[in-house]
Each structure stands twice: as structure tokens, then as C-alpha cells.
Amino acid sequence: MKIILSGVKPTGIPTLGNYLGALRNFGKFQEKMKDYEFxxxxxxxxxxxTPQDPLELKQNIRNVAALYLACGLKPENLTLFxxxxxxxxxxxxxxxxxLVYMGELERMTQYKDKVLKQTQxxxxxxxxxxxxxxxxxxxxxxxxxxxxxxxxxxxELARDLAIRFNNRFGKTFTVPEGLIQEKGARxxxxxxxxxxxxxxxxxxxxxxxxxxxxxxxxxxxxxxxTDSDACVRFDPEQKPGIANLMTIYSVITEKSFGEIEAMYxxxxxxxxxxxxxxxxxxxxxxxxxxxxxxxxxQELTTLLDEGRLRAHQLAQKKLKTVYxxxxxxx
Ligand code: ATP
Ligand code: LTN
Numbered sequence: 001m002k003i004i005l006s007g008v009k010p011t012g013i014p015t016l017g018n019y020l021g022a023l024r025n026f027g028k029f030q031e032k033m034k035d036y037e038f039x040x041x042x043x044x045x046x047x048x049x050t051p052q053d054p055l056e057l058k059q060n061i062r063n064v065a066a067l068y069l070a071c072g073l074k075p076e077n078l079t080l081f082x083x084x085x086x087x088x089x090x091x092x093x094x095x096x097x098x099l100v101y102m103g104e105l106e107r108m109t110q111y112k113d114k115v116l117k118q119t120q121x122x123x124x125x126x127x128x129x130x131x132x133x134x135x136x137x138x139x140x141x142x143x144x145x146x147x148x149x150x151x152x153x154x155x156e157l158a159r160d161l162a163i164r165f166n167n168r169f170g171k172t173f174t175v176p177e178g179l180i181q182e183k184g185a186r187x188x189x190x191x192x193x194x195x196x197x198x199x200x201x202x203x204x205x206x207x208x209x210x211x212x213x214x215x216x217x218x219x220x221x222x223x224x225x226t227d228s229d230a231c232v233r234f235d236p237e238q239k240p241g242i243a244n245l246m247t248i249y250s251v252i253t254e255k256s257f258g259e260i261e262a263m264y265x266x267x268x269x270x271x272x273x274x275x276x277x278x279x280x281x282x283x284x285x286x287x288x289x290x291x292x293x294x295x296x297x298q299e300l301t302t303l304l305d306e307g308r309l310r311a312h313q314l315a316q317k318k319l320k321t322v323y324x325x326x327x328x329x330x
Contacts, residue, residue: 004029004036004179005142007043007083010060011050014067016208016280017187017197019287020251021148025181027072029146039079039140039311040068045089046133049126050118050200063291066300067210070290075299081307083136088315092135093128095322099161100131108153134158138165139315141174149185150196152178169325184251190224193240211288214281221245221277232264232272242269249276252283 006026008018030038042064047057061082068080083089105111105127115122125132137145137158145155155178162173189195191206201207206224208217226241234257236243246260249272255263264272294300323329 002036003039003140003142004033004144004146005039005041005137005140005176006146007041007046007136008064008068009043009047010057010064011047011052012060012199013209013211014064015187015197015199015210016248016284017148018199019071019210020184020187020248021181022146023067023071024184024251025146025179026068027074029144029179030072030074030077033144034077036144037077037079038073039081039142040073041080041086041136041307041311042082043136044082044084045093046083046129049123049129050114051121062295062300063211065304066291066295066297067287069294069300069303070287071210075303078303079307079310080303081311082304085304085308086311086315088139088312088319089132089135092139092315092319092322093132095326096131096134096138096161097128099164100128100134100157104157104160105130108157110150110154130154130157131161134161137176138162138173139318140311141318142176143174144179145176146179149180152180165322172321172325183247187248188240188244190220190241190244193225193244208280208284210284211291214285214288217281217284218277221280222273224273226269230268232267232269233261245273245276249279252279 006022008014008022014023026038026040042061044057044061047060065080065082069075073080108130111127111129114126133154134157138161145158147155155176159175162175165173166175187197189197189201189203189206190208191203195206197207199207199209205220208220224241224245226245227239229239232242232246233239234243234246246257249255249260250257
């Protein structure tokens with residue numbers, strides 16, 4: 001059995017970045033890779049590495065689960081579950097903490113960036129976050145892990161830990177590989193195209209949330225920061241704002257940058273942004289409609305119940321093997 005696994009943190013409403021870099025691809029990979037089983041989960045244990053309001057967290061967990069289906073995942077070949085409902089994740093994370101070196105965790109750029117933003121009360125779980133992520137992946141022997149570009153370093157660490165464990169204790173884990181799309185893996189903030197679009201942002205104006213009113217989405221796209229050149233050309237160095245908008249356009253419509261440049265040759269940014277706003281709104285309207293159906297459906301509850309059982313079955317077996325190999329217990 002071959003497994004593809006990924007997760008999204010319920011730290012807020014997922015963004016257009018989460019959609020183009022991750023959520024949208026899950027369903028696409030499912031269509032292409034029919035002989036794989038998909039393990040997709042809501043990473044709620046990861047969410048509490050930064051402060052969360054309990055009521056909002058619970059709501060966000062259900063929202064993310066519903067959005068997976070709304071964004072195109074199909075129930076066939078799917079194990080959909082909530083991380084904290086499979087207690088082996090926390091246990092395996094402890095094993096990974098025993099395996100990972102301080103120096104390796106200290107090099108993680110996501111941790112360094114988050115600490116810069118949150119100077120007070122940084123939790124130690126934020127520091128050990130990549131050990132939990134490695135645990136998520138290695139518990140199921142996932143072969144492929146579809147994620148956005150910001151997770152590259154964490155994935156590399158998960159690979160290193162799999163190899164380290166296998167060398168020390170004998171072949172136990174599959175060494176995972178990332179599935180990172182060339183386009184859309186790093187969507188930028190609409191107000192500051194040097195930063196990634198982030199759902200835990202201070203400035204909502206630069207971020208498109210999948211569940212926000214469509215009229216607001218139109219406004220945000222029209223107000224996106226560009227440059228004074230007024231020429232639709234893909235140049236991420238000189239024109240990061242336009243390059244980001246062109247990337248969004250290109251991923252959704254599957255048109256190449258060359259085609260988009262030709263379409264807007266001689267036209268200003270106004271036409272381009274208006275068209276892009278309609279393209280994004282059409283896509284998100286479809287997601288919202290499906291989301292409203294799934295979020296309160298019994299179908300979702302049943303899928304999560306079945307997913308918990310299936311994930312627990314595999315995770316339990318793997319954890320037992322790991323304990324045995326390490327000499328833990330009797
Ligand atoms: P937070 O802001 O709370 O750190 P996040 O959105 O960065 O959250 P996740 O919710 O766990 O983190 O991300 C889910 C998936 O979306 C991951 O695969 C991640 O790589 C991808 N992703 C996140 N932001 C972007 C972005 N701006 N562009 C493309 N992919 C993204
Ligand atoms: N850290 C990831 C979310 C995540 C994940 C995983 C992704 C947690 N565990 C396992 C893939 C596989 C993020 O995107 N912030």
C-alpha cells in the first residue's frame with residue numbers, strides 16, 4: 001500500500017495561498033495517482049504551538065475538514081482525520097524529539113520567523129514542531145507529502161530523521177518525498193509581495209480567506225500592490241506584485257505566463273485586475289457553496305469517524321514496532 005499524506009493547521013480560515021499551494025492539489029493528485037491511499041488530516045496539535053481560543057479552534061477544525069472536501073478531495077481512497085484524535089501522533093512526536101538534535105531545530109526558518117513575530121511566551125512546542133510533523137509523516141510510511149514551498153525544510157528534516165532511525169535501529173520507516181508544485185507553492189501577500197500570504201496575519205487586506213464575502217475578495221484584488229510600470233509582464237524580481245497576481249491567474253486558469261502577457265499586451269493593470277478578481281471569485285464561490293454543504297453534513301462526520309479508526313489502526317501498529325526496535329518497555 002502506498003500512501004500520500006498531508007495536513008493543514010486549523011489556525012484560522014484557510015487562504016488562497018493554502019488553496020493554491022496545497023488544498024487544490026490534493027484532489028488533482030487523487031485523480032492522477034489512483035493506486036495511492038490519501039491520508040489527509042487536520043493538524044490541530046500543530047495549531048496549539050501558538051495561542052488558540054478553544055471555541056474558535058473547534059470551529060476551525062470542522063471548517064478545515066469541510067474545506068478539504070470543498071476544494072476537491074473525494075471520499076474514495078481517502079482517510080480523513082483529526083490529528084489529536086489519533087493519540088499516536090503525540091507519542092511518536094516524543095520519539096522524534098529524542099532523535100532530532102537541538103542544532104537541527106534551531107536552523108528551522110519557520111521557527112525563527114515566528115519567534116520574531118511573537119517575542120513573548122514562545123512555547124517550547126513551537127520549537128519542537130518539526131518533530132511532530134516528522135511523526136505525522138513517518139507513522140504512516142507516507143511516500144509523498146504534497147505541501148507548499150514553506151514546508152521544504154521541515155520535510156527535509158523528516159527525511160533525515162527517517163534515515164537516522166533506520167540506520168540506528170534497522171529499516172523501519174519509508175523515507176518520504178515532498179510533492180511541491182512549481183507554480184503556486186508560495187503565494188505572496190497582496191499588500192506586501194515580499195512576504196508569503198499567511199492565515200495568521202496582522203494585515204487582513206493582503207490576504208484572501210476562502211470563506212470571506214466575495215465582494216471583499218474583489219476589493220482586495222483590485223487594491224493589490226503593483227508598480228508604476230503598467231505593463232503585465234512576469235518579472236518576480238522587478239515586479240513582485242504583478243508576478244504574484246499573474247501566478248494566481250496562471251494556476252487557476254492553467255494559462256502560461258506568456259499567454260497572459262499576450263492577452264494583456266497594451267492594456268493597463270485595471271483590466272488585468274478586474275479579470276483576475278472575477279476568476280478568483282468564481283473559483284472561491286464554488287468552494288464556498290460546497291463548503292456550506294459539507295460543513296454541517298453527516299457525511300463529513302462519518303468520514304472523520306472512519307478516518308480516525310483507519311489512521312489509528314496503522315499508527316498503533318507502527319508505534320509498537322518503533323518501541324520494540326528501540327528497546328522500550330518489556
Ligand atoms: P500559519 O499562518 O498559521 O502558520 P499556514 O497557512 O502557513 O498557517 P498551514 O495551514 O499548515 O500553515 O498550511 C497548509 C498548507 O498550505 C501547507 O502545505 C503550506 O505549505 C501551504 N501554504 C501556506 N501558505 C502558503 C502560501 N502563501 N502559498 C502557497 N502555499 C502555502
Ligand atoms: N507544518 C505543516 C502542516 C503539517 C503537515 C504535516 C504537512 C503538519 N503535519 C505533515 C504535511 C505533512 C504546515 O503547513 N504548516
